[in-house]
Amino acid sequence: MTNPYLLDVRGLHKSFGHTEVLAGIDFQVAERELVFVIGPSGSGKSTLLRCCNLLEEPTSGTVTVDGVDLTAPGVDINKMRQRIGMVFQSFNLYPHMTASGNVTLALRKVLKQGRAEAAETALAALERVGMADKAEAFPNELSGGQQQRVAIARALALEPKIMLFDEPTSALDPELVGSVLKVMQDMRESGMTMVVVSHEMQFARAAADRVTFIDGGLIVEEGPPEQMFSNPTFPRTREFLARVAHA
Amino acid sequence: MNDWDRFVFSFFNSDVIEQYLPSIVDGFFLTCLLAIQIVVAGIALGLVLALIRSLKFTPVDLLIVLYADLLRALPPLVLIILFYFALPSVGISMSGFTVVWLTLTLVLGAFAEEIFRAGIVSIDKGQWQAARSTGLTHIQTLISVVLPQAIRITVPPLTNRTIAITKNTALGSVVGVGEILNQATTAQSFSGNASPLMLGAAAYLLLFIPVVVFGRWIETRFAWKRQ
Numbered sequence A: 001m002t003n004p005y006l007l008d009v010r011g012l013h014k015s016f017g018h019t020e021v022l023a024g025i026d027f028q029v030a031e032r033e034l035v036f037v038i039g040p041s042g043s044g045k046s047t048l049l050r051c052c053n054l055l056e057e058p059t060s061g062t063v064t065v066d067g068v069d070l071t072a073p074g075v076d077i078n079k080m081r082q083r084i085g086m087v088f089q090s091f092n093l094y095p096h097m098t099a100s101g102n103v104t105l106a107l108r109k110v111l112k113q114g115r116a117e118a119a120e121t122a123l124a125a126l127e128r129v130g131m132a133d134k135a136e137a138f139p140n141e142l143s144g145g146q147q148q149r150v151a152i153a154r155a156l157a158l159e160p161k162i163m164l165f166d167e168p169t170s171a172l173d174p175e176l177v178g179s180v181l182k183v184m185q186d187m188r189e190s191g192m193t194m195v196v197v198s199h200e201m202q203f204a205r206a207a208a209d210r211v212t213f214i215d216g217g218l219i220v221e222e223g224p225p226e227q228m229f230s231n232p233t234f235p236r237t238r239e240f241l242a243r244v245a246h247a
Numbered sequence B: 001m002n003d004w005d006r007f008v009f010s011f012f013n014s015d016v017i018e019q020y021l022p023s024i025v026d027g028f029f030l031t032c033l034l035a036i037q038i039v040v041a042g043i044a045l046g047l048v049l050a051l052i053r054s055l056k057f058t059p060v061d062l063l064i065v066l067y068a069d070l071l072r073a074l075p076p077l078v079l080i081i082l083f084y085f086a087l088p089s090v091g092i093s094m095s096g097f098t099v100v101w102l103t104l105t106l107v108l109g110a111f112a113e114e115i116f117r118a119g120i121v122s123i124d125k126g127q128w129q130a131a132r133s134t135g136l137t138h139i140q141t142l143i144s145v146v147l148p149q150a151i152r153i154t155v156p157p158l159t160n161r162t163i164a165i166t167k168n169t170a171l172g173s174v175v176g177v178g179e180i181l182n183q184a185t186t187a188q189s190f191s192g193n194a195s196p197l198m199l200g201a202a203a204y205l206l207l208f209i210p211v212v213v214f215g216r217w218i219e220t221r222f223a224w225k226r227q
């Protein structure tokens, strides 16, 4: 039973109380693909990402990652989450730990690496995001862009199969956005499978294989970036893109 | 004798002080012993209850809330009297020392649970999401990520509450525990002189001023720049 998709979301519904936030999403991502997810505020983008690693429990539907249905009973979700890296808008670094400590925590607690081995793995991951020289700095001593790169290293160190990005640059000052996009570009070139929620349309044009437009908890349309940006099918997509372009 | 001499004679009488100093010193050490045991057990109890509550087993949560509310509402003296004078009639009798220790531990535990709980829920959801997304379990996240941050927030209120509750060791004088106040009032009635009370007050200062200073130090130590 081989699934051609690394991430395969089927019939995903998610409600909070009586509000349905995701109203039946079918969403597939193949290995090495970079998929951009765009949509208005409150359309359910973050909720979709959080359902992909079960930080949010789907109301119904299935989420299959690397051939394993995460919603099936008896799945070791903590083990599966090692294969699914996640990067947040607000970085969410642990403020009481150094950059290196942020990266080693899961290496030690989840992968059960020893102190020295974990430190070495962490340093290699920090190296990949250009933050090796700040390994001993605390989050409050780092700029937003640096913090976000450490957060990426924290996820990368576990060698995930897929990375989920939830607006990784929206909390950054404009001059710091580039450093984070550069790291994401590098990851893409090294073949990482990525799902990116973001309004960085230029980056989408340059790096995305596919752009998915979500509105009202449903996928309205998806396609290659050139087509989506220059010739979208639905008026809703067009209106949204026009609004974003003016912002 | 003028007024000043009369004042010194009644409150700072060197003969009386000399005679009763040893019993106040005994009281001092007993109070220290009692206070340390209350602080250690009470804070540990509060922490364990707060951790259990964070697991969100609803029936257990309700029990803990009930316990915390009851013990925070009742005056400790009422509990001490209840345990010491009423429990023996159902076959449970404890020494005065044990009763005071148990009561104040339960009271401190109740307050500490609420303080730790408030600290835990004040930690940003993003911290939980980040840790869980890397595969840490709920308990691992709680212990390695959330608690270290929560404890920093809880240090000032916890220190204040701990000091307030350990001062209640003075209630031990009601149930025959030879702590500072008991020694001082006993000495006062034997000598017919108020000087032992002054000694007692000095002993309390000696015991609690270092605790207050330590609390302040720990507060600055644990306050780190928020992002």
Ligand SMILES: Nc1ncnc2c1ncn2[C@@H]1O[C@H](COP(=O)(O)OP(=O)(O)OP(=O)(O)O)[C@@H](O)[C@H]1O
Pocket: A016, A021, A039, A040, A041, A042, A043, A044, A045, A046, A047, A048
């Ligand atoms: N834990 C929650 N409880 C209740 N409602 C929630 C919860 N999380 C999200 N929602 C609601 O679900 C809807 C979608 O939220 P979501 O964060 O997924 O949107 P989004 O597309 O990421 O928006 P944005 O672009 O503003 O980040 C919103 O209306 C939000 O209020």
Ligand SMILES: [Mg+2]
Pocket: A045, A046, A047, A166, A167
């Ligand atoms: Mg969002």
